Each structure stands twice: as C-alpha cells, then as structure tokens.
Amino acid sequence: MQATEARKIFDDFWDHQEDITPDAVPVALDEALTWLIRELENGRVRVASPTPDGWTTHGWVQTGIQLLFRSRRTRPMTGMLQNWYDKIQLQSAGEPDYWSRRHCRVAPPATVREGAHIGAHTVLMPSYVNIGAYIGDDCLIDTWSTIGSGAQIGNRVHISGGVGIGGVLEPIQSAPVIIEDDCFIGARSEIAEGITVHRGAVLAMGLFLGGSTRIVDRQSGTVSYGHIPENAVVVPGTYPGRDGRYALHCAVIVKRVDTKTRQRVGLNAILRDLE
Structure with missing residues (x-):
C-alpha cells in the first residue's frame, strides 16, 4: 500500500x-x-x-x-509487571527480543504503544511513549517522562526525568510538539501546544512552554512565541504585568552556544553558567 x-x-x-x-x-x-x-x-x-x-x-x-x-475493542492485556485494559496494544507484546532486535535499551516498566517509532541506540528509562510519537536515534528518555501522541523528537536528544512532551491528535492538522536534533530538555519541564525547540537548544529544568508563553531574548529584549531558536540556552523567568502588581511566567533566552562550546564545557556546565 x-x-x-x-x-x-x-x-x-x-x-x-x-x-x-x-x-x-x-x-x-x-x-x-x-x-x-x-x-x-x-x-x-x-x-x-x-x-x-x-x-x-x-x-x-x-x-x-x-x-x-x-x-479497536478495549481488551485485557498481560505484561510482566502488571495488566492493562486498553484499545491500543503495547508495541513489544509477546516478543521478548523485540527491543534488542531494534538495538534499543528499554528499562521496565517503560511503556511504548504500537504506532510509535523508537530509533536505534535509544534508551528508554521507565517512561511512556504514546501512539504516533517519533523518537530518533541515540536519544535518552529519562525516568517518568512522557512523550505524547504525534510528538516529534530528533536524534541525540536528552529528555531528562519527569519531562512532559505534549501530544496532539485533534483538531486534525494541529502541529505537534517538535524537538529537533541535539537538544537537551531539563528535568520536570513541560512543552506543549505545538512548540518547536530548534536544533541544539538547551532548556533548563522546570521550564513550562505553551503556545501563549512569552519567549524573551535577554540581549535584544525581543519577545516571541512558539519557537525556541537554535543553540539557545533557556531558563524560566517572569514577565512584569501591565499594572506592576503581578508577574507572569516566561522563558528567557540567556545566551547561545556553538558546537565547539558545547563539546568543550558539556551540558551541565552550560546550565550552571548562565551569566
């Protein structure tokens, strides 16, 4: 077909x-x-x-x-650690060597529904990957992270522990969350509503990004929405309210790094050196 x-x-x-x-x-x-x-x-x-x-x-x-x-009819499903009752089968059901044949390491109780793509040499710690998601090669999806329906994850992406990557199946033609190659997403961050994180970006822990989240470039002062630029280092921040009384959450681009800098100092050093 x-x-x-x-x-x-x-x-x-x-x-x-x-x-x-x-x-x-x-x-x-x-x-x-x-x-x-x-x-x-x-x-x-x-x-x-x-x-x-x-x-x-x-x-x-x-x-x-x-x-x-x-x-699909909702039906019982039996697994090594627990049982389920769902319409969508688990991808590795009944095949003990399923993940080894795909050159992936999957730690229990990581769950991948059928219809998701997991690239070669990707490691799934106890996490959840929904139908229609795409995860590229050489990625790490760390503990208790969730990859939503249709989300697109590039190659060599590190999704840290407890991260939520939003999914979308409706309305039809709605853009999914996209994380391009070589990105780092810090622990307990949430990315939803069709956000695109472009190649090489580094997001600090605890960053919440949705379609209405202001993305502020600290150097230029410009405000944008929906896209994190290539090689941007982004941390949580606050944006002053119009009345001066309340501040709203925003994402702050504190600097950009090139490939040589990334290789020299490593991701952890980048996140610790934000000034």
Whole structure:
C-alpha cells in the first residue's frame, strides 16, 4: 500500500466514522490501519516531517490514528509487571527480543504503544511513549517522562526525568510538539501546544512552554512565541504585568552556544553558567 492510497481511505471513512465499530471495520480500512501502524513504527510515516521550508504536519496520519481508536475493542492485556485494559496494544507484546532486535535499551516498566517509532541506540528509562510519537536515534528518555501522541523528537536528544512532551491528535492538522536534533530538555519541564525547540537548544529544568508563553531574548529584549531558536540556552523567568502588581511566567533566552562550546564545557556546565 502507498501513502496516497491510505490517505484516501482514511479521508473517505472519516466522513462516515460514526458507522465504524469494532464489530464493523471494513476490510479496506483495516488493511490501511495495519499498514499505518507498521509504517509509523518503522519511521517511514510520521505525524510531522521536516522540509526545507520547515515542518509539515500530516493531518491524514492523525485521522488514521483516530480511526484506529474507533476500530479497536478495549481488551485485557498481560505484561510482566502488571495488566492493562486498553484499545491500543503495547508495541513489544509477546516478543521478548523485540527491543534488542531494534538495538534499543528499554528499562521496565517503560511503556511504548504500537504506532510509535523508537530509533536505534535509544534508551528508554521507565517512561511512556504514546501512539504516533517519533523518537530518533541515540536519544535518552529519562525516568517518568512522557512523550505524547504525534510528538516529534530528533536524534541525540536528552529528555531528562519527569519531562512532559505534549501530544496532539485533534483538531486534525494541529502541529505537534517538535524537538529537533541535539537538544537537551531539563528535568520536570513541560512543552506543549505545538512548540518547536530548534536544533541544539538547551532548556533548563522546570521550564513550562505553551503556545501563549512569552519567549524573551535577554540581549535584544525581543519577545516571541512558539519557537525556541537554535543553540539557545533557556531558563524560566517572569514577565512584569501591565499594572506592576503581578508577574507572569516566561522563558528567557540567556545566551547561545556553538558546537565547539558545547563539546568543550558539556551540558551541565552550560546550565550552571548562565551569566
């Protein structure tokens, strides 16, 4: 099956989704959904993908994932440490060597739902990866972090402990959170609402980023939204209220680092030297 064929099938059935139940899944849709899960896991199909002009969101993939939920029956699932009752199967279910064949290290009780892509040499500590997420090669997803549906994580990204990366499946065509290559996300940070963290950025611990969060460049004083620039070092800050009484949370770009600086001082030193 080709992507164009699957897209047409999803678009056609989306207009009649109320007719789809676990007991009444048309053969063409079932085959397209099976193809979609396989292609998502192999990384050949993504909820969003990079282009020379930026990132493109593929709404037809989001449509397919939502149709998958309509076509699946909630059922018991048995695991090594606990049991589940869900519609979406765990990716490694019934295959003891599943992750070793993919050259990944997965520490229990890390959970990856089917339809997520995990790149080679990536390490998952006890964490959660939802359907449609893409995680590149050589990443570390640390303990109690969550990667939401459709979130896009590049190569060589370090997601520290307790980080929340927001997901999005609806409205259709909504942009997911994107973390590009070589980024570091500090512990207990939350990134949601279609934020893009561009290549090489370093985010300090406890940073909360949403679509309405002000991103302030300390050197220039400019305020922006939605995008963390390449190689920016970003810390939590406050933005003064108009009445002078209350301050609101913001993200402050304190400086930028180049590749040589990163290699010389390391990520921890960068976060400790913010002046």
